[in-house]
Amino acid sequence: MFESNTLRRFDKLETPFYYYDLRLLDQALSACREAADAFDFHVHYALKANFNDRVLQAINAKGFGADCVSGNEVKKAVETGFPAEKVVFAGVGKSDKEINEALDLDIFCFNVESIQEIEVINLLAAAKNKKARVALRINPNVDAHTHHYITTGLEENKFGINQWELPACVDALKASDNIELTGIHFHVGSQITNLDVFKSLCVKVNEIHEWFSERGFVLKVLNVGGGLGVDYHNPDSSAVVDFKKYFEIFDRFLERKPGQEVHFELGRALVAASGSLISRVLYVKNGLKKNFIILDAGMTELMRPALYQAYHKIDNLSSNTDGLVKYDVVGPICESTDCFGKEVELPATSRGDLMAIRTAGAYGEVMASGYNLRERVRSVYSD
Numbered sequence: 425m426f427e428s429n430t431l432r433r434f435d436k437l438e439t440p441f442y443y444y445d446l447r448l449l450d451q452a453l454s455a456c457r458e459a460a461d462a463f464d465f466h467v468h469y470a471l472k473a474n475f476n477d478r479v480l481q482a483i484n485a486k487g488f489g490a491d492c493v494s495g496n497e498v499k500k501a502v503e504t505g506f507p508a509e510k511v512v513f514a515g516v517g518k519s520d521k522e523i524n525e526a527l528d529l530d531i532f533c534f535n536v537e538s539i540q541e542i543e544v545i546n547l548l549a550a551a552k553n554k555k556a557r558v559a560l561r562i563n564p565n566v567d568a569h570t571h572h573y574i575t576t577g578l579e580e581n582k583f584g585i586n587q588w589e590l591p592a593c594v595d596a597l598k599a600s601d602n603i604e605l606t607g608i609h610f611h612v613g614s615q616i617t618n619l620d621v622f623k624s625l626c627v628k629v630n631e632i633h634e635w636f637s638e639r640g641f642v643l644k645v646l647n648v649g650g651g652l653g654v655d656y657h658n659p660d661s662s663a664v665v666d667f668k669k670y671f672e673i674f675d676r677f678l679e680r681k682p683g684q685e686v687h688f689e690l691g692r693a694l695v696a697a698s699g700s701l702i703s704r705v706l707y708v709k710n711g712l713k714k715n716f717i718i719l720d721a722g723m724t725e726l727m728r729p730a731l732y733q734a735y736h737k738i739d740n741l742s743s744n745t746d747g748l749v750k751y752d753v754v755g756p757i758c759e760s761t762d763c764f765g766k767e768v769e770l771p772a773t774s775r776g777d778l779m780a781i782r783t784a785g786a787y788g789e790v791m792a793s794g795y796n797l798r799e800r801v802r803s804v805y806s807d
């Protein structure tokens with residue numbers, strides 16, 4: 425888990441902080457790179473999972489592209505060194521300012537999420553005498569079988585263009601001289617661990633791809649999004665995701681035309697395992713019905729449990745007594761949802777113990793907030 429010299433280092437540091445194991449990050453990036461190369465697949469890293477500078481530098485160094493969901497993420501990607509021709513920009517609510525800035529940077533592609541957005545990008549591109557490359561984000565109505573808060577590919581979700589809107593979409597594209605259609609894009613949800621979901625997605629993509637072919641569109645890119653899940657329960661034994669198994673599904677079930685590129689947008693699967701939130705126990709409250717461990721980290725540092733009832737494994741790094749005790753592990757924030765885990769079995773825990781909340785490298789530090797006027801959470805790196 426953590427080596428003894430790392431633990432000695434933690435002991436001297438002010439808590440809470442995010443700890444990034446850059447060697448583990450590199451292992452995950454290499455595994456993904458290798459597996460993707462074997463199938464000639466292109467991977468764009470979804471910046472929103474973690475835009476910590478050191479993390480981004482490591483990802484850029486491996487040659488991945490960038491998948492952005494705001495104008496500032498587009499700028500950040502380009503500033504970090506991601507080539508503009510490998511930057512894509514998604515999101516249901518791109519502002520005119522964000523679109524203009526992305527046009528100025530000549531990014532690879534806008535993933536457009538409505539017919540009205542096609543019209544707006546066309547107007548803004550025309551004003552600059554440019555041609556904007558776009559992919560249509562299509563809602564495939566595929567159930568991701570994940571928590572309903574992180575499902576995005578169903579008709580009731582706000583994301584993407586519904587299939588019944590496609591004829592109108594084609595009309596809008598034909599009327600837009602400053603738009604070039606590069607491909608179709610899908611993203612059905614996050615933390616998907618049932619790989620059959622991706623099989624269903626492939627079937628849907630093939631069907632929609634065919635629909636476009638029949639109408640004479642040649643699509644350069646099929647973008648199947650991200651969403652590959654990680655094993656939050658076993659952070660040590662399955663630290664690196666099986667990327668090969670994931671890509672194999674697309675290789676087998678997705679019908680590619682010769683020369684057509686397949687793009688992926690992975691976030692969580694690349695970065696989750698390499699981060700842990702390290703915190704110290706402030707107080708232990710032993711009650712009649714429950715025991716509480718109160719940490720110096722809370723939902724202001726890691727929001728996932730409060731936001732989507734997410735599970736993170738919690739380890740006590742200071743104590744290893746045999747007998748296990750059940751604790752509710754909570755933070756100091758004045759909200760009842762500020763709880764990292766209920767009835768967690770841990771060794772007997774005392775004030776001052778160091779605790780690790782594992783697999784916190786994705787959607788952790790980036791969601792930190794200043795609620796309760798909390799200090800900005802720090803980061804520490806393995807090197």
Ligand SMILES: *Cc1c(COP(=O)(O)O)cnc(C)c1O
Pocket residue numbers: 470472473491493514515611613614615649650651652689690691692693
């Ligand atoms: C969030 C997001 C991703 C990445 O999702 P992960 O579950 O982290 O892999 C990819 N594409 C789009 C459009 C997204 O919004």
